[in-house]
Every structure is written in C-alpha cells, then in structure tokens.
Amino acid sequence: MTFNKASSVRFSKPTSVLPYETQNITNLYTLSKKLGQGQYGTTYLCTENSTGKKYACKSIPKRKLLCREDCDDVWREIQIMHHLAENPNVVTIKGTYEDSLHVHLVMELCEGGELFDRIVAKGLYSEREAARLIKTIVGVVEACHSLGVIHRDLKPENFLFESTAEDSPLKATDFGLSVFYQPGDTFSDVVGSPFYVAPEVLNKLYGPEADVWSVGVILYILLSGVPPFWAGKLSFSACVFSETDAGIFRQILQGKIDFETLPWPSISGGAKDLIRKMLVKDPKKRLTAYQVLSHPWIVDDTNVPDKPLDSAVLSRLKQFSAMNKIKKMACRVIAERLSEEEIGGLKELFRKIDKDQSGSITFDELRNGLRRVDSKIKESEIEDLMHAADVDENGTIDYGEFVAATLHLNKLEREENLASAFAYFDKDGSGYITIDELQLACKELGLSDHHLDEMIKEVDQDHDGQIDYGEFVTMMRKGNRGGGRRTMRSIINWEDAVESLEMSSIEAKCH
Numbered sequence: 001m002t003f004n005k006a007s008s009v010r011f012s013k014p015t016s017v018l019p020y021e022t023q024n025i026t027n028l029y030t031l032s033k034k035l036g037q038g039q040y041g042t043t044y045l046c047t048e049n050s051t052g053k054k055y056a057c058k059s060i061p062k063r064k065l066l067c068r069e070d071c072d073d074v075w076r077e078i079q080i081m082h083h084l085a086e087n088p089n090v091v092t093i094k095g096t097y098e099d100s101l102h103v104h105l106v107m108e109l110c111e112g113g114e115l116f117d118r119i120v121a122k123g124l125y126s127e128r129e130a131a132r133l134i135k136t137i138v139g140v141v142e143a144c145h146s147l148g149v150i151h152r153d154l155k156p157e158n159f160l161f162e163s164t165a166e167d168s169p170l171k172a173t174d175f176g177l178s179v180f181y182q183p184g185d186t187f188s189d190v191v192g193s194p195f196y197v198a199p200e201v202l203n204k205l206y207g208p209e210a211d212v213w214s215v216g217v218i219l220y221i222l223l224s225g226v227p228p229f230w231a232g233k234l235s236f237s238a239c240v241f242s243e244t245d246a247g248i249f250r251q252i253l254q255g256k257i258d259f260e261t262l263p264w265p266s267i268s269g270g271a272k273d274l275i276r277k278m279l280v281k282d283p284k285k286r287l288t289a290y291q292v293l294s295h296p297w298i299v300d301d302t303n304v305p306d307k308p309l310d311s312a313v314l315s316r317l318k319q320f321s322a323m324n325k326i327k328k329m330a331c332r333v334i335a336e337r338l339s340e341e342e343i344g345g346l347k348e349l350f351r352k353i354d355k356d357q358s359g360s361i362t363f364d365e366l367r368n369g370l371r372r373v374d375s376k377i378k379e380s381e382i383e384d385l386m387h388a389a390d391v392d393e394n395g396t397i398d399y400g401e402f403v404a405a406t407l408h409l410n411k412l413e414r415e416e417n418l419a420s421a422f423a424y425f426d427k428d429g430s431g432y433i434t435i436d437e438l439q440l441a442c443k444e445l446g447l448s449d450h451h452l453d454e455m456i457k458e459v460d461q462d463h464d465g466q467i468d469y470g471e472f473v474t475m476m477r478k479g480n481r482g483g484g485r486r487t488m489r490s491i492i493n494w495e496d497a498v499e500s501l502e503m504s505s506i507e508a509k510c511h
Contacts, residue, residue, distance in 0.1 A: 017071045018098045025097040025104045031057055040064050055094060058105045074103055080149055080175045083345025086408045089140050091173040112161025112168045119156055123225050127271055130222040135298050137215055140172045142289035145208045146312045148349050153177040154214035155196045182352035183372040194248045195227045200283050202249055209283035216278030223267055228257050255281040270297035313349055313406055314370055320405040321388030326455050327475055328391055330421040331404040337420055343403050350402045360396035392446045413477055422472050433467040
C-alpha cells in the first residue's frame with residue numbers, strides 16, 4: 001500500500017513544539033563549535049554560563065518539522081529520554097528550550113565519539129570486547145522494553161562513548177524514532193536503517209523483537225567488520241552508503257547468514273549460536289533481551305540471572321507496596337511537582353493499562369496489564385499491589401496514585417525533591433514534621449490518618465515525637481536500590497528498492 005506523505009497536514013509557518021514556554025537558551029548557555037550534523041538537527045558544544053560545564057546541544061530547525069506528526073516526534077523523544085534518564089547507559093537530557101526558529105535539547109556530552117567510528121577504526125573486536133559492548137547495548141534494550149519503549153533505530157551510530165578511553169562507558173542516544181508500547185502491541189510503519197532493520201519491519205507487522213534483531217546485526221559487525229545483510233563485497237566502512245536498499249532488503253528477507261568466510265571459522269561456537277538466535281526470522285522464536293543477557297557467551301556461568309526481570313511497572317509497584325504511609329504520601333507530593341516531560345512516559349503506561357480511558361485503573365485493568373508482562377503473577381499478589389497503590393482506598397488507582405507508585409526511586413532521592421516534600425509536610429517551617437502536620441497533609445491528600453503515631457515512631461530515631469529533615473531523608477532512602485547522525489523521523493523513498501523485491505512502495509522513516 002502506498003502512503004503519500006504529502007497527505008499529512010503541513011504547517012504554513014513554524015509552530016510551537018513544546019507545550020510550554022521556555023527561557024531563551026542563550027540566557028543560560030553559550031553554543032560554540034559544531035559536533036555533528038544530521039538530516040534534521042545539528043549538535044553543538046554548549047557551555048552552561050553559570051557553571052562552565054560542557055554539554056551537547058541538539059538544535060532542530062522548526063522549518064524542517066513539516067507536519068504535526070514531526071512535532072509530536074520531537075516531544076515524544078524528549079519524554080522518552082526523561083523516562084529513561086535513570087539508566088547509566090542512556091545519554092542524560094538536561095533541559096529543553098524553544099525559540100522562534102529552533103527546538104534545543106541540551107544533553108550530556110559524550111566526548112568519546114560513536115561506536116560506528118570505533119568499529120571502522122578498529123576493523124573488528126575481540127570476542128571478549130564484543131561481549132562487553134553487547135551486554136551494555138542489550139541492557140539498554142531490556143530497560144527500554146521494561147519501561148514500555150521500543151527504540152526502533154539501534155545501530156552503532158546511536159551509541160556514544162563517554163570518553164576516549166578504551167574502556168569508556170557506552171551510552172545510547174537518538175530516541176527520535178522510539179515509541180511507547182504495551183506488550184501485544186504491533187506497529188506497521190517502516191522505520192530504521194537499512195542494514196539493521198528486521199524482516200518483520202519490512203513486512204509491516206512488528207513489536208519489540210525488532211530491537212533484538214538490530215542488536216544481533218551490531219554483534220555480527222563487531223566480530224566480523226561487515227554487516228550480515230548487504231549487497232556487495234566491500235568493507236563495511238566503504239559500503240555504508242553505496243549498496244542498494246533493494247539488495248539489502250532481499251538478503252534480510254532471505255535471512256541467510258554467512259559464517260563460512262573469514263574471520264568466522266576462528267570465532268567461537270557460542271558467539272555464532274547467539275547471533276543465530278538473535279537473527280531468527282520469526283520474531284516469536286527470537287531471543288528476548290533478557291534471554292540474550294542470560295546467554296552463556298554473554299555472562300559468566302556463575303552469574304546468570306535466576307529469572308527474567310520484572311517489568312518496570314510491576315517492580316516499582318512492589319517497591320511502593322513495601323513503603324510506609326508517610327513515604328507513600330511523600331511520593332505523591334514529589335510526583336505532583338515533576339514536570340510533564342519528566343513523567344510523560346508514566347502517563348503513556350497509565351493510558352495503556354487504563355483501557356476504558358476512565359482516568360482510573362480498576363482491579364481488572366491492573367490484573368490484565370500485569371499479566372501481560374508476568375503471566376504467572378498470583379491473584380493475591382495483584383490484590384496486595386492494588387491495595388498498596390490505592391492510597392485513598394477508593395477501589396481504583398487514579399493517575400496521581402499511579403505516578404507516585406511507579407516513580408523511579410532515584411527521583412525520590414534527589415535533594416531538591418526531598419526538600420520540597422519535607423517543606424510540604426512542615427507547614428510552619430519549624431524544621432520538624434509533627435503528627436498534627438501529618439494529619440493536615442492526610443486531609444489535603446484525601447487520605448485516612450489512622451496509625452500515624454505508630455508511623456512517626458518508626459521514623460523518629462531520636463524519639464522526640466516528631467520527624468526532622470535528617471530522619472525524613474533516611475526514611476526516603478531506606479530500602480532503595482541503587483540504582484549522531486540523523487535523529488529525526490525522515491521520509492526516504494524506498495520505492496525502487498521495494499519494487500525490485502516485488503513489494504509495493506514503502507513509506508519508510510529511515511536514516
């Protein structure tokens with residue numbers, strides 16, 4: 001089926017992209033040399049005027065945002081970066097700004113360059129080095145999928161080294177094509193990059209398994225220096241932009257992997273076994289991100305995870321259920337003070353579970369949502385989680401309760417959030433939270449005030465009948481676990497390539 005991009009609604013002039021006004025970026029930062037150029041955005045070195053600290057700033061010209069969908073893509077990219085911000089292997093977003101001509105994303109500066117460039121310079125990696133890098137990359141993919149995000153454009157260009165050191169941490173970037181999803185959701189838009197796109201993406205019916213395929217391609221490249229599916233006999237660095245998309249797509253759909261030519265005869269059977277299982281054509285038979293992390297070639301035999309990780313929603317609900325009432329109230333206060341872009345990902349997860357879009361999650365909706373990620377979860381456990389999240393005890397989980405119960409613990413530990421929450425309870429500014437102040441807070445939040453005296457005793461370490469800031473911080477932190485090139489959606493005509501495959505023309509949002 002042919003999709004005509006021209007049918008999308010186009011703007012007659014640049015319009016607002018962010019749903020709020022921002023300061024002018026030049027009041028806060030000084031932009032200097034260009035670090036990179038993509039089809040839609042240019043990345044600059046920028047310096048924070050107040051501290052002198054260096055960052056990277058991706059500036060996207062609004063004139064290149066041709067339709068509302070393009071603007072939505074930018075806003076979603078910002079939300080997803082905040083949604084993944086606590087992951088140490090994801091480039092951190094510091095702030096977003098908009099002026100009459102550009103949208104600016106200020107991010108962590110990674111000075112070690114792209115994985116792509118290291119592959120080209122190095123030729124190929126040892127198995128030990130490749131395993132270390134793939135473990136990091138798949139860890140990011142597992143975290144994305146756990147948080148309800150599919151990256152959809154995983155490739156070496158979208159992983160940056162923090163520094164130039166050989167053992168520098170690797171960080172994922174460019175979430176411009178990423179989307180929120182719920183287990184069972186499927187997508188049909190053809191997105192990605194030709195060498196890394198999964199066969200089910202070309203067939204317009206795919207889910208998160210497509211990310212695992214892309215990482216399998218990256219692993220093949222790390223070990224051999226060339227991609228597994230391409231239409232020529234040149235080196236990887238030489239063929240990146242010279243082979244026809246049609247030839248690449250044909251090979252991807254055929255799925256034949258070369259393990260015969262050099263250097264494959266000298267590469268271990270374990271590495272080849274993992275690649276085969278990541279590049280299975282049928283996505284239902286392909287390894288999940290967790291299964292890749294558990295593969296013997298990736299992990300030491302003594303360090304294999306004993307079970308799949310919970311989904312982020314499930315694991316965070318479990319953590320929330322173990323909190324005392326005061327800490328739960330503080331979570332609600334902190335949640336209400338976070339910006340829309342910081343909690344945008346949780347809003348998407350809430351909408352996915354709230355099937356009837358009533359604005360609250362019923363027990364049945366929570367049960368159905370959790371069983372999509374853990375089919376063996378017990379009814380009694382779901383009841384306990386429901387009771388824990390339903391702080392006002394009205395029988396449903398409203399949006400505020402959901403966000404409070406699923407916030408990443410690192411957000412609870414930030415000093416500014418702790419200070420803000422403490423100040424909310426400490427109504428008279430005395431530096432102490434009394435039982436009267438807690439009762440007032442319960443009234444404001446619509447909660448019961450039963451057993452508050454017992455809870456204060458639990459937190460009150462010096463037994464003076466009230467909670468000081470140090471005691472409050474200790475309570476909040478107790479039991480918490482520690483914790484490129486083209487960036488925008490771009491429409492490229494793959495018509496010739498697809499016609500040669502006897503497929504209809506594909507509208508592909510691809511780099």
